[in-house]
Amino acid sequence: MRHAIHNPPGEAGCSGCEQQPRCLAGRFDEARREQLVSRLRTGIRCLPRYPLFHAGDRFRYLYIVQSGSFKSWRLERNGDQQVLGFHLPGDVLGIDGIRNGTHTSAAQALQSSRVCALSLARNPESLDGLSWFNAGLLKAMSRASSQDQEHLVIMGRRQATQRLAMFLRRLRRQYRRLGWPDDELTLTMSRADLASFLGLVLETVSRLFSQLHESQVLEVRRRRVTVLDPERLRQLSEAEAVSG
Amino acid sequence: MRHAIHNPPGEAGCSGCEQQPRCLAGRFDEARREQLVSRLRTGIRCLPRYPLFHAGDRFRYLYIVQSGSFKSWRLERNGDQQVLGFHLPGDVLGIDGIRNGTHTSAAQALQSSRVCALSLARNPESLDGLSWFNAGLLKAMSRASSQDQEHLVIMGRRQATQRLAMFLRRLRRQYRRLGWPDDELTLTMSRADLASFLGLVLETVSRLFSQLHESQVLEVRRRRVTVLDPERLRQLSEAEAVSG
DNA sequence: CGTCAGTTTGAGGACATTCAACGGAAGTGG
DNA sequence: CCACTTCCGTTGAATGTCCTCAAACTGACG
Numbered sequence: 001m002r003h004a005i006h007n008p009p010g011e012a013g014c015s016g017c018e019q020q021p022r023c024l025a026g027r028f029d030e031a032r033r034e035q036l037v038s039r040l041r042t043g044i045r046c047l048p049r050y051p052l053f054h055a056g057d058r059f060r061y062l063y064i065v066q067s068g069s070f071k072s073w074r075l076e077r078n079g080d081q082q083v084l085g086f087h088l089p090g091d092v093l094g095i096d097g098i099r100n101g102t103h104t105s106a107a108q109a110l111q112s113s114r115v116c117a118l119s120l121a122r123n124p125e126s127l128d129g130l131s132w133f134n135a136g137l138l139k140a141m142s143r144a145s146s147q148d149q150e151h152l153v154i155m156g157r158r159q160a161t162q163r164l165a166m167f168l169r170r171l172r173r174q175y176r177r178l179g180w181p182d183d184e185l186t187l188t189m190s191r192a193d194l195a196s197f198l199g200l201v202l203e204t205v206s207r208l209f210s211q212l213h214e215s216q217v218l219e220v221r222r223r224r225v226t227v228l229d230p231e232r233l234r235q236l237s238e239a240e241a242v243s244g
Numbered sequence: 245m246r247h248a249i250h251n252p253p254g255e256a257g258c259s260g261c262e263q264q265p266r267c268l269a270g271r272f273d274e275a276r277r278e279q280l281v282s283r284l285r286t287g288i289r290c291l292p293r294y295p296l297f298h299a300g301d302r303f304r305y306l307y308i309v310q311s312g313s314f315k316s317w318r319l320e321r322n323g324d325q326q327v328l329g330f331h332l333p334g335d336v337l338g339i340d341g342i343r344n345g346t347h348t349s350a351a352q353a354l355q356s357s358r359v360c361a362l363s364l365a366r367n368p369e370s371l372d373g374l375s376w377f378n379a380g381l382l383k384a385m386s387r388a389s390s391q392d393q394e395h396l397v398i399m400g401r402r403q404a405t406q407r408l409a410m411f412l413r414r415l416r417r418q419y420r421r422l423g424w425p426d427d428e429l430t431l432t433m434s435r436a437d438l439a440s441f442l443g444l445v446l447e448t449v450s451r452l453f454s455q456l457h458e459s460q461v462l463e464v465r466r467r468r469v470t471v472l473d474p475e476r477l478r479q480l481s482e483a484e485a486v487s488g
Numbered sequence: 489c490g491t492c493a494g495t496t497t498g499a500g501g502a503c504a505t506t507c508a509a510c511g512g513a514a515g516t517g518g
Numbered sequence: 519c520c521a522c523t524t525c526c527g528t529t530g531a532a533t534g535t536c537c538t539c540a541a542a543c544t545g546a547c548g
Contacts, residue, residue: 434525
């Protein structure tokens with residue numbers, strides 16, 4: 001089995017985690033984190049393509065991305081999958097499972113990654129005294145909702161170039177939020193995944209990259225993208241209409 | 245001013261509300277609802293086009309739809325709006341405002357409607373002892389997330405017919421959930437709103453309705469749609485590809 | 489070095505958009 | 519109550535964009 005999951009020694013904890021300032025649990029002081037220790041498993045390592053959960057799985061944990069990246073998707077009857085999102089450190093995965101206790105989407109690692117798993121108890125009363133935590137959860141879910149909204153706005157745009165430009169600008173924003181340089185983007189997803197995310201076919205996405213490379217907006221070497229002309233990228237993402 | 249908001253006498257409460265079994269707050273017994281009474285304003289009447297909130301507004305309340313219907317949308321720089329969702333009784337509106345305390349989307353009534361407003365306190369500690377309520381909130385937000393995912397799947401489909409068919413089947417499911425007849429659908433949104441929701445232009449949506457009417461799948465009289473052939477509608481929504 | 493998955497590029501065609509005009513319903517004011 | 523305006527929805531013709539099918543290329547890995 002190529003894709004395995006390993007649990008690090010228990011002491012790994014949150015002390016060394018780079019995502020602490022952004023983390024749902026890390027936001028809070030050490031004492032408070034102690035309250036969660038029995039529900040929290042930190043530093044779970046995932047190899048590329050390792051699945052956190054499948055559609056239909058019973059809901060067990062919420063996952064917080066510590067490092068690396070993930071994709072989430074839904075499988076249709078047709079057989080083809082719709083990519084719902086790409087997830088970077090600080091993001092929460094598995095929210096859709098809370099409702100019925102069953103996941104409606106699937107998620108897997110796009111590269112070597114680490115996550116924390118957080119078990120939500122069945123009986124709500126056990127959360128008494130942890131309302132600070134619940135409030136954090138609410139905010140994390142609200143953020144996930146906003147991200148879905150941004151995705152919907154991208155899918156709503158007709159022009160393919162506009163969609164890709166919007167995606168790249170959004171990715172830059174996420175990089176900045178993480179304190180990473182935002183001119184050198186590393187796409188951890190395949191062209192097919194990106195195409196599904198954007199509501200296009202992979203050939204179109206490939207052509208768009210070539211086109212933006214040709215016109216000096218980007219430099220594209222496979223999955224390594226350098227943003228050369230951010231201003232032009234902005235224009236492309238905001239284009240009024242075709243005639244604009 | 246044509247669009248006004250009226251507060252009914254305080255005693256209106258939840259006792260007569262049809263949505264009780266589905267309501268975030270109504271799920272719980274009377275005693276528990278008492279705990280929320282200071283945060284809950286029930287039975288707020290909204291005339292058509294009445295806005296619950298605009299993008300940029302400070303977050304004050306979560307809204308629970310009691311009767312009628314709403315749309316939510318984002319306004320782009322371009323000036324045009326992307327419809328994010330249509331909301332029926334039992335749905336929660338305003339989730340996106342929790343994150344920063346500012347709404348990123350807007351919502352307004354599509355017809356004469358009623359909502360309940362629920363104020364989330366600034367300090368999380370005040371939620372201690374209300375964890376049962378918080379758990380309900382989590383589920384409601386999880387449901388909203390699932391609905392966004394369904395919307396994303398619709399937008400990902402290339403064929404316009406497929407999108408509309410998926411939308412109609414989804415609407416039927418929602419009608420059934422509410423205990424309404426699911427063969428007579430009343431679209432409370434305009435063709436333009438529906439087109440934006442589906443990622444199409446309104447002319448295309450209009451043509452699709454005519455087409456489905458012509459082929460005896462639907463009977464369409466403006467916003468009144470009768471489903472004549474549910475099986476054919478299913479086939480259209482699941483079509484493999486163009487060649488299928 | 490050979491295989492294979494992922495990506496790029498090309499040619500042709502289908503389908504949704506664009507632009508334009510018309511019809512009908514609802515709402516307004518006399 | 520009727521004429522008027524306005525909004526919404528429908529239909530038509532032509533254009534253009536993205537999809538489909540196909541083949542070649544690249545890099546990774548055994």
